């Protein structure tokens with residue numbers, strides 16, 4: 001017995017399983033180090049992500065609240081409708097200048113009623129309101145002419161300096177050289193806050209509203225740009241999905257494998273790597289200069305983004321088709337299905353989750369794309385009206401969410417800067433929801449084979 | 450085509466169903482089948498035996514033109530079914546495959562319900578006029594595939610959820626559901642237990658009444674049990690072809706003898 005053990009001991013390394021030999025120790029140490037590097041890498045990544053999210057949220061959430069001043073305005077018939085006929089055409093003749101006095105007197109009354117003491121003249125008091133106040137009043141009157149003569153409670157946007165003051169961006173020190181606001185006006189603001197006439201609340205208009213001119217950052221919203229993005233995505237989906245899927249099915253399942261298809265394949269991969277601005281200039285040359293499609297139209301934007309998205313969709317669709325085991329095709333052909341039946345009855349349903357994921361990711365990419373829009377003029381003007389029909393939505397000039405964000409970031413007023421961050425939050429929400437949808441669809445349709 | 454088939458039923462038992470002449474198959478530069486000549490009888494079971502990689506599956510796939518789907522594969526020579534060249538330009542492989550069914554080496558059920566697996570073929574060929582007829586075909590096929598008792602309570606469960614052996618019998622049932630004239634079976638029993646194997650062999654014996662069956666097998670016993678004719682392949686050559694009893698008791702070629710006695714393989 002003892003002899004036997006000694007004999008085997010000479011061949012195989014001997015030792016207790018409870019103590020590690022040097023080799024195992026070295027291997028374990030190497031593995032431990034590798035795990036550590038991995039964790040450090042993930043840690044750095046997470047840290048960056050958190051920093052990014054924190055920056056975006058801390059800078060952007062302000063855009064979702066806005067300062068409003070509420071007051072009761074008497075809609076004087078003598079000012080708005082001298083004839084008393086309630087004739088809309090005549091009422092429309094009164095410009096916003098005609099409404100200014102109403103706001104002034106309403107402001108005076110509010111101050112008086114609340115017992116606020118101030119040396120400011122009514123003209124300077126109303127300066128804490130947004131320049132959009134008069135037009136807000138006018139729009140209301142035109143929409144409701146029967147309200148003339150009554151006293152109605154209004155909520156006016158405060159001007160962006162006051163809003164900045166409420167959000168801590170503007171202080172009494174920082175306005176020393178600011179012509180737009182004076183310390184006396186800020187005193188008035190403080191007093192209005194005390195009596196509850198001036199409040200910072202959630203501002204839905206930022207999400208559904210239109211962009212506003214340089215002078216009125218407080219009135220700017222991303223809603224119209226969102227609609228522009230929506231119509232572009234519609235164009236991309238309607239064009240890129242069928243074209244991309246049909247092209248991939250043909251290339252993957254039907255096309256002979258020869259040098260022509262090889263060239264096509266290489267070129268599709270290359271197209272996926274072409275900088276998006278190239279597609280932009282192509283769109284400008286072909287769709288606008290040559291085909292004379294309207295500038296700044298979501299249709300053109302959508303066409304350009306379709307070009308950009310096609311390679312992504314084709315590549316992911318082909319990958320999804322390739323991933324379907326060939327035995328499934330054999331099985332279908334074996335029972336006498338035609339190639340097309342095999343593809344449409346068996347291969348495509350199995351590839352569908354992959355195709356959908358690829359499409360959604362392609363769309364998400366297109367949604368966030370800015371550079372090509374620069375070239376087709378979807379940047380640099382103010383999209384002020386919601387389109388009313390699908391045709392108008394496709395053809396009338398509009399912007400897109402990332403273009404709008406870029407536009408705001410470019411403007412001088414810090415109030416716009418805040419809105420740019422706010423816009424980024426909305427864009428990210430869209431992108432995250434789309435990617436989540438892609439993951440969910442994948443889970444939902446994924447099947448074993 | 451219809452007429453020749455009718456003729457075949459009237460003429461004597463050893464009528465030829467499939468005849469192959471000078472068949473060569475290349476995968477790119479690999480010469481996988483070398484000059485094979487063989488006549489396969491109608492209404493009989495023919496077994497293909499031979500060591501792994503000798504080209505049994507390749508030759509089988511020539512008979513229903515499944516090799517068309519492999520890009521690098523090239524087939525030369527003539528293969529005739531009922532006297533008609535199946536590699537003729539006018540032949541649509543889809544029509545051919547409806548007539549020549551196949552059970553693959555690896556079970557490959559569709560990732561659909563058991564019912565749909567069987568019903569798919571009859572549906573695309575319009576074999577059933579209504580749901581009741583389709584139900585009947587499904588039941589009959591599953592019975593012939595020796596799997597009915599195991600799945601009758603879960604016809605709408607996925608076919609991929611069955612065990613490997615059950616999946617293979619499902620594939621057999623799927624292949625017979627379209628009533629092919631020739632049934633090609635590539636090692637149909639390699640994943641089956643002895644009981645299921647016996648059932649499948651019984652099915653093969655039954656099919657012989659109406660169809661020509663070609664079966665690839667690695668089991669000498671199986672070949673001896675079910676087949677009337679046996680072909681022995683070696684390195685792409687058809688070494689010996691003859692009555693099963695003769696091949697197993699009195700092989701002419703010494704390679705055949707070594708193989709069936711287990712000396713090469």
Ligand SMILES: Nc1ncnc2c1ncn2[C@@H]1O[C@H](COP(=O)(O)OP(=O)(O)OP(=O)(O)O)[C@@H](O)[C@H]1O
Pocket residue numbers: 476479481499500501502503504505506507508519521554
């Ligand atoms: N798709 C293919 N591409 C290239 N070569 C192939 C292909 N299929 C088979 N071959 C080659 O052809 C030869 C014959 O293969 P085949 O599958 O017909 O063998 P087999 O007799 O069926 O073997 P087994 O008993 O292992 O199934 C082998 O050398 C194989 O490598």
Ligand SMILES: [Mg+2]
Pocket residue numbers: 505506507554635
């Ligand atoms: Mg094989």
